[in-house]
Amino acid sequence: MDLVRRPRRLRTNPAMRDIIAETRLHAEDLIQVLFVRDGIDHPTEIVSMPGQYQHTIESLVEAVRSAVDAGVKCVDLFGVPRDEDKDSEGSAAWDPEGILNRGIAAVRREFGDQVVIMADTCLDEFTDHGHCGPLTIDGTGETVVDNDRSVHLYERMAVSQARAGAHVVSPSGMMDGQIAGIRQALDEQGFQDVSIMAYSAKYASGFFGPFRDAVGSSLQGDRKTYQQDPANRRESVLETQLDLEEGADMVMVKPAMAYLDVVREVADLSTVPVAVYQVSGEYAMIEAAAANGWVERERIVLEALTGMRRAGADLIFTYYATEVAHWLSQGKR
Template identity: 50%
Template sequence: MFPERRLRRLRKRNLQPLFRETRLTAEDLIMPVFFDETIEEAVPIASMPGQWRYPINAAAAVARRLEKAGVRAVILFGIPASKDAGAHSAYAENGVVQQAVAAVKAVCPKMVVITDVCACEYTDHGHCGIVGETCSGEIDLLNDPSLALMQKIAVSQAQAGADMVAPSCMLDGQVAAIREALDAAGYAEVPIMSYSTKFASAFYGPFRDAADSGYSFGDRTTYQMDPANAREAYAESEMDAAEGADILMVKPAGMYLDILAAVREIGLPVAAYQVSGEYAMLKAAAAQGWIDEKACTLESLTCIKRAGADLIITYYAEDAARWLSEEQ
């Protein structure tokens, strides 16, 4: 009790680093990168200042730049030249992501290359798998036919050289199905980082511009989670852990730190995705001069790690890695 106990004693500026409980490092960060099969030069993403869609022929240069900045891992998204109801481009041998994986690994073999296993960028309707009539007569995402599609996508990405696959479609049984397919194809050592608790969030808006993944009807609330539900959120990650996920993920990150902390208790490594809307808000406020972009970004990432994230997927990965190296 005061005056015997004075917590400010350890807050002297030269002592502060000795007692910092949570340390953010460049190794914690994963950079999302978008590759577009339809372009020849990089195109800026208007709703995400500082982010770009890259042509496949830029993959090597982008990988080298990120590695030089201190980024150790990337997660790749693709915009194909053609889309159809069956998302055939998603698992094509020469698909946009498959080509990008090979190009990145060729020049940066130590870079951890993660691939998003989903179909929203590849379907002409924009939903995350196969759609059809449900037993209630509605047109919606069909779970089990979509599982077969995810198996094909994951195997094709592993064949291209992906170090890790990350299913994001929120299908029941997605981890078990993908694990079975990878093992059967000889990729038992490829880990699965499951988007195990992914909310139907309004903060994804800019991503849909970036990945051209808007949907033509309905919404995704029948497969992504209600932001109001905490117990169900935990159950989703718990089930994916039981199915064999190697890493669990909470998406979005900053607005769901309570869920992140709870999922941490399952015992597996945990990733968190600081999504496009979170990034865009920081960028917009910084552009207005209302916040210190570097300080607020590093604070937000540190808080995500403090809540329990081992890995953080963030569009700030390149900038944050540089800022952290400057502080050393």
């Protein structure tokens, strides 16, 4: 065949494929997600997320150490309170002795600025009804999450996390005006240098299922009135633009796998770093398929994360961060 162009020339061996790869993963791109639980004396495996744990304060510090040693530069912490500490507003979320703030403080004492400490800034783990803010009755008599009251409580939570030592707060409740409110509250309390990671495009997704086990969720009903409809794309653009105008330092799309078109859209318009969250359901599906021998675990994990970077994500929240950082150090991709 008389062919001038033979694209296969650039696929002939591993070294050739490496030098022309358009998208690369680095340990610095990955954010390790970790859970710290009150009232336990040893790490407890999350049944629906094999290999992931609810940590004690002590094992949390060791998990962060493992991440740092592997080259991971950021961890995202979620708190799991005792059931008796939950209430209708989630007040344990801003208690200095609440489990998440104690976990943040322990990691900051141990590592200082060696690793970026990000804290989840949402009330769903701390409320006895499992929603992302206090409930109220609207004009039609329906029970809904009170947007403005929730934002005020997020402000308290964010300030408490900053005091505990968080470098970044990450409001994930999808309340209107949450970024502006938190930015003002942080600035007024002298935390101008604490960053905000905005969950700008967070969908009411079925992929969150295993996460409910991870945080011991008390959710009653669903979150469709405040998280986005999976059918909508333009809405993500609006939400991201609003968060940027309100002062977000970073923006996020969540989940990842089914929303890579949204990641691309947000990456094209954003003037700040863009993150994506490979959520619990995505993790659980990979683990289940790999355990059954249906997929090659390492290969599919790296392929999934590379796809997120290719779509435009600068940062990836993933339960695989520490493990993948080790793989990358061995030259795998």
